């Protein structure tokens with residue numbers, strides 16, 4: 099195990115949150131071989147559409163080719179490394195490098211593979227027609243997975259399948275991505291991507307969203323204000339009892355409900371907007387019909403190792419904590435709605451999302467204050483000699499009936515954080531894939 103992480107006893111050295119050498123190693127050991135969320139298909143709906151995204155510190159272009167396929171390319175010119183795309187999103191047939199003008203095709207008859215080098219200024223005159231253009235296309239990622247509208251990429255072509263990576267966490271991610279009426283998928287990203295930076299380590303963000311219910315006290319002010327869509331107390335409505343549910347050996351987890359077979363009665367959640375309330379009430383009835391007595395789970399918030407977090411219910415959003423240095427993180431939020439929801443419903447959701455999340459969101463601001471001050475107060479020569487404490491609920495985890503590979507603890511516990519840092523330590527100490535994937539998860543699910 100890693101010398102700085104003692105998840106068995108619930109202590110972790112502060113070094114892993116501030117040390118530049120450890121940070122550099124994480125880029126190699128974790129971000130160069132983990133499945134990373136890079137975008138949502140609704141953001142690149144048409145051929146030639148693209149967004150720029152990130153994988154660890156790398157800038158990537160996520161684009162849709164002429165045949166409809168999704169491609170993820172390193173956003174770095176093969177000549178001298180200039181970013182070939184400096185926009186957040188757009189539609190193009192070609193990325194032309196601003197430095198010396200090499201151009202890479204995305205779409206078009208002559209482009210066999212997106213990212214192919216199609217134009218080199220002075221190819222005949224200066225290169226004497228001798229440059230092997232087929233060898234100098236933009237670098238593709240090793241693997242891509244599309245899952246219910248979400249796009250994931252992995253630099254490592256030998257990485258395990260995405261669904262194995264996800265394991266039993268899949269059911270919880272489904273809750274965020276599926277239609278509120280219980281049918282599969284069909285969520286879309288509303289608006290663009292909110293992006294902002296804050297001075298903290300990326301893991302502090304990931305471990306908060308993996309199930310830190312204990313920090314509820316820091317949201318007291320926003321709870322008193324009451325920003326929920328029903329105008330009552332608190333920042334959400336109809337909160338259900340939650341447990342910490344985590345996946346040892348995979349590193350994922352969140353605050354969710356254990357599997358159950360029936361839908362609780364509808365609880366009004368959008369009382370401030372009668373039209374929206376009526377829509378959700380109707381959806382609830384459809385959901386009851388669609389799901390019948392099939393097992394279902396919900397998750398209010400969770401993290402998929404290493405740095406993708408999501409809120410499943412209120413708000414409904416995906417967060418990426420992109421590392422930008424040991425004590426700097428770039429946050430990206432994508433907000434989800436059912437694609438076929440009426441405009442009024444989308445609009446009400448958008449307003450609620452904005453007052454809750456993002457750089458100006460009242461709840462997110464509370465979290466950001468905690469994370470930035472904790473980082474500031476942890477990086478001094480004295481402070482960093484100490485360890486953080488993760489001992490809550492140590493030794494009290496138990497299996498989750500009906501959910502192979504999962505354990506539950508809590509609702510207040512730090513089991514999921516220990517699971518997350520155990521996974522982190524595994525990646526940091528093991529170079530190959532041997533022994534890195536548990537045999538539980540999909541294998542057990544398939545056997546059911």
Ligand code: FES
Nearest residue numbers: 175177178195198
């Ligand atoms: S760096 Fe792109 S063409 Fe030279």
Ligand SMILES: [Fe+2]
Nearest residue numbers: 313317461465
């Ligand atoms: Fe929070």
